[in-house]
């Protein structure tokens with residue numbers, strides 16, 4: 422027996438999420454069928470709003486509901502230090518630490534020859550523009566401790582250092598292959614305190 426179309430469509434949508442197989446997708450769909458209508462409407466509205474109300478900061482590339490983002494607008498932050506991360510979740514992880522008071526730059530990816538991701542495919546040109554236009558003294562490269570993260574870090578170092586700007590890399594309290602967004606605050610704090618110059 423086939424599912425009625427609305428059910429099949431929702432199962433299909435859930436199946437596109439990471440870590441959700443066909444069985445879980447069906448279970449979630451039938452769960453939603455049992456939920457009260459207000460909760461379902463709110464859930465559906467949140468899904469629509471997350472795409473409609475969010476944009477990328479034109480300065481740092483972070484995901485935001487105001488442009489420039491609240492971090493770029495914050496006058497109390499140190500604009501001479503830019504911490505470069507792979508994605509917005511890394512910014513949120515760093516912010517949870519409450520120890521970093523510089524600004525950010527979000528690459529939205531890493532260099533990966535294997536997957537055909539080159540410098541033009543990630544947010545590097547905007548970083549170079551910032552380095553030319555703003556008074557930046559240090560760039561902390563906080564890409565993940567993966568092969569791609571390391572390659573991206575080396576690339577940025579070679580690109581930025583000739584301009585006389587200090588380039589540092591997070592210390593490896595972070596295990597090789599680990600993701601910054603999942604690191605606890607103490608590990609991140611040690612990684613940033615122990616950063617070394619490239």
Ligand SMILES: [Zn+2]
Nearest residue numbers: 478481490493
């Ligand atoms: Zn910003």
